[in-house]
Amino acid sequence: MNADVRPIRTAAETGLIEAFEAVRAALPGGERGAQLRDDAFATIASRGLPNRRVEEWKYTDLRALMREARPLAGPVTPAELAAAEALLPMADVEALRIVFVNGRLAPSLSQLAGAPSGVAISPLSDALEGDAPHALVLEGAPADNALVALNTAFVADGLMIAVDEGVAASRAIHVANVQTGAAHSSYGRLLVSVGKGASVTLIESHSGDAAGHQTNTLVGLDLADDAKANLVKLQDEGLGTLHLATLAVRLGRKAELNSLALSAGSLAARQQIFLAFKGDKATANVSGAGFAGARRHLDTTLVIDHEGQGCVSRELFKTALDGQARSVFQGKIVVRPGAQKTDGKMMAKALLLSEGAEADAKPELEIFADDVVCGHGATVGAIDDELLFYLKSRGLPQVEAEALLVQAFVGEVIEMIEDEPLRDALTARAERWLRERD
Amino acid sequence: MEPDVKMLLSIKNLHASIEDKPILRGLDLDVKAGEVHAIMGPNGSGKSTLSYVLAGKSDYDVTEGSATLDGADLFAMEPDARAAAGLFLAFQYPLEIPGVATMTFLKTALNAQRRARGEAELPTPQFIKLVREKADGLGISTDMLKRGLNVGFSGGEKKRNEVLQMALLEPKLCVLDETDSGLDIDALKIVAEGVNALRAKDRGFVVITHYQRLLDHIVPDVVHVMAKGRIVRTGGKELAHELEARGYADYVEEAA
Numbered sequence: 107m108n109a110d111v112r113p114i115r116t117a118a119e120t121g122l123i124e125a126f127e128a129v130r131a132a133l134p135g136g137e138r139g140a141q142l143r144d145d146a147f148a149t150i151a152s153r154g155l156p157n158r159r160v161e162e163w164k165y166t167d168l169r170a171l172m173r174e175a176r177p178l179a180g181p182v183t184p185a186e187l188a189a190a191e192a193l194l195p196m197a198d199v200e201a202l203r204i205v206f207v208n209g210r211l212a213p214s215l216s217q218l219a220g221a222p223s224g225v226a227i228s229p230l231s232d233a234l235e236g237d238a239p240h241a242l243v244l245e246g247a248p249a250d251n252a253l254v255a256l257n258t259a260f261v262a263d264g265l266m267i268a269v270d271e272g273v274a275a276s277r278a279i280h281v282a283n284v285q286t287g288a289a290h291s292s293y294g295r296l297l298v299s300v301g302k303g304a305s306v307t308l309i310e311s312h313s314g315d316a317a318g319h320q321t322n323t324l325v326g327l328d329l330a331d332d333a334k335a336n337l338v339k340l341q342d343e344g345l346g347t348l349h350l351a352t353l354a355v356r357l358g359r360k361a362e363l364n365s366l367a368l369s370a371g372s373l374a375a376r377q378q379i380f381l382a383f384k385g386d387k388a389t390a391n392v393s394g395a396g397f398a399g400a401r402r403h404l405d406t407t408l409v410i411d412h413e414g415q416g417c418v419s420r421e422l423f424k425t426a427l428d429g430q431a432r433s434v435f436q437g438k439i440v441v442r443p444g445a446q447k448t449d450g451k452m453m454a455k456a457l458l459l460s461e462g463a464e465a466d467a468k469p470e471l472e473i474f475a476d477d478v479v480c481g482h483g484a485t486v487g488a489i490d491d492e493l494l495f496y497l498k499s500r501g502l503p504q505v506e507a508e509a510l511l512v513q514a515f516v517g518e519v520i521e522m523i524e525d526e527p528l529r530d531a532l533t534a535r536a537e538r539w540l541r542e543r544d
Numbered sequence: 545m546e547p548d549v550k551m552l553l554s555i556k557n558l559h560a561s562i563e564d565k566p567i568l569r570g571l572d573l574d575v576k577a578g579e580v581h582a583i584m585g586p587n588g589s590g591k592s593t594l595s596y597v598l599a600g601k602s603d604y605d606v607t608e609g610s611a612t613l614d615g616a617d618l619f620a621m622e623p624d625a626r627a628a629a630g631l632f633l634a635f636q637y638p639l640e641i642p643g644v645a646t647m648t649f650l651k652t653a654l655n656a657q658r659r660a661r662g663e664a665e666l667p668t669p670q671f672i673k674l675v676r677e678k679a680d681g682l683g684i685s686t687d688m689l690k691r692g693l694n695v696g697f698s699g700g701e702k703k704r705n706e707v708l709q710m711a712l713l714e715p716k717l718c719v720l721d722e723t724d725s726g727l728d729i730d731a732l733k734i735v736a737e738g739v740n741a742l743r744a745k746d747r748g749f750v751v752i753t754h755y756q757r758l759l760d761h762i763v764p765d766v767v768h769v770m771a772k773g774r775i776v777r778t779g780g781k782e783l784a785h786e787l788e789a790r791g792y793a794d795y796v797e798e799a800a
Binding site: 491492493495496497498499500501502503504506507510511513514515517518 | 599600601602622623624626627628632633635638639641642643644648649652653654656657660692709713
């Protein structure tokens with residue numbers, strides 16, 4: 107091997123290195139925090155951004171997608187704050203709302219004081235102060251993952267939510283992230299712990315203007331034994347934005363997660379999900395619906411790690427693509443040697459509405475236990491001509507007939523949401539995409 | 545024959561093929577307003593092809609001839625425009641569409657046709673009242689209307705649902721493709737009653753069937769025999785009985 111390998115840095119990599127040098131001394135987290143950030147950034151500085159020669163990034167070449175690093179978002183101006191308010195989604199959904207604008211907490215738009223009883227909500231910036239910045243240590247996601255490492259290196263604000271043992275949070279909590287103003291990069295982190303036997307519904311939204319922002323968001327969710335969480339995410343970034351997201355979930359014994367994401371925005375998005383069953387008999391339903399037209403790119407990459415015995419995981423992802431859009435689904439179910447009686451099923455389906463659209467699916471199973479039920483499937487196809495003809499013969503024009511069939515296709519995912527206003531909000535967003543096909 | 549009765553459907557020298565294989569070979573058919581025409585014929589004579597070609601299924605190529613509905617050139621229109629112009633095809637095998645509630649489908653279809661004709665959309669309360677009225681007569685329950693289109697419906701329920709759509713969309717010309725297939729005698733009666741209720745002096749029917757039994761319930765004015773892609777004989781309703789007694793053997797040989 108050639109020992110003298112000197113990576114040629116891209117403009118984005120050079121930009122990230124310069125940005126980190128410029129801000130590292132000023133970032134919160136004290137001495138210990140600085141060490142964690144340096145360690146995290148070292149993986150980026152040495153390896154560069156992941157590209158298609160790295161297996162997990164084969165279909166989503168981050169080096170190509172991120173041509174240059176946008177400058178870190180500056181302080182939010184009053185004009186940006188006003189613009190952000192207009193970009194807030196899901197106004198009709200009843201929830202306690204906490205708003206971040208360009209990655210920074212916007213107290214004037216947030217109901218920080220209104221936390222339901224038994225639920226503690228605090229800015230992440232508070233936790234980053236002092237010498238024990240545990241907020242920078244994320245359990246459950248690989249620290250050397252590029253998106254996790256970048257988030258750890260740069261994150262300065264976010265939210266921590268703790269639901270006390272036995273508490274059923276009386277209101278949903280909506281964490282809204284809005285990007286507005288000049289093209290920038292922003293980092294956000296939401297860390298949630300749900301105590302033993304407690305339950306909570308979380309809504310995470312991402313919206314913004316059409317500028318070429320770069321967002322890196324990380325959600326850490328720890329469910330104690332018998333805890334339950336519903337997590338609904340709306341990814342509706344502006345169509346110029348690069349959306350990079352990580353969800354890391356750990357489930358205790360008999361814990362339950364219902365997670366659903368609708369992706370209708372961004373120029374390119376990668377959603378990583380790392381889910382680990384740490385205890386026995388826990389359940390996770392992880393699903394997503396995605397829409398993309400033009401030359402947009404939607405990536406969902408998930409790893410479901412069965413450690414505990416008798417856990418049930420269900421993954422269902424559906425994507426509709428038009429124009430030259432491309433979707434990527436990489437899903438892996440890992441069953442560890444002790445994880446007997448695991449029941450895991452994963453399905454990814456893509457519907458291509460144009461000749462130029464492309465869907466890549468890579469489902470994987472790694473099973474090291476001998477008494478398990480695991481399965482996966484993936485389908486990629488066009489709309490059924492027979493169904494289309496039936497609808498057209500009843501007077502529906504082509505576009506309307508297609509829209510009805512796509513709605514039916516993704517409806518299977520969206521209808522899993524029990525809360526009606528929330529379900530209606532996502533359905534309305536899907537309907538809008540079907541009109542605009544952007 | 546009254547000279548002032550309007551010609552609804554006029555097919556002249558129709559040739560159509562699928563994947564370069566000719567199926568229809570010079571078919572002529574005229575249906576006037578108020579008339580019910582039955583088309584009978586052996587398997588493979590092109591009966592279903594005729595219904596699909598009229599409705600505009602893209603698998604078929606019209607290679608020669610013409611078809612007009614109320615004077616408008618059918619082949620110049622997309623399937624949805626044909627529907628808005630007043631053509632309705634009741635499918636032999638109605639399709640199941642999970643995730644699309646029957647009620648949603650009916651509303652979308654009716655409003656699409658109204659829009660295409662430049663009419664205002666029907667307000668939802670009025671629409672629901674209208675559907676309930678028509679559904680009751682066909683024994684279609686509220687539960688069925690909420691379910692996915694034809695999903696979990698029996699053969700009879702699917703055909704009743706086709707008649708419900710027909711009743712709601714009020715077409716000028718109804719083409720029924722083997723509506724009796726897969727129906728027991730009770731289901732057949734309900735469907736036939738539904739169709740008979742729609743008979744009107746300004747509406748025409750083309751009833752395609754292999755068996756005479758449907759025509760005991762939907763009594764035709766004219767019966768045609770189709771073989772090898774053409775109409776080879778035309779007569780009154782008694783022709784159906786003759787076919788039932790003698791079979792299609794004569795026509796298979798005659799046209800061959």
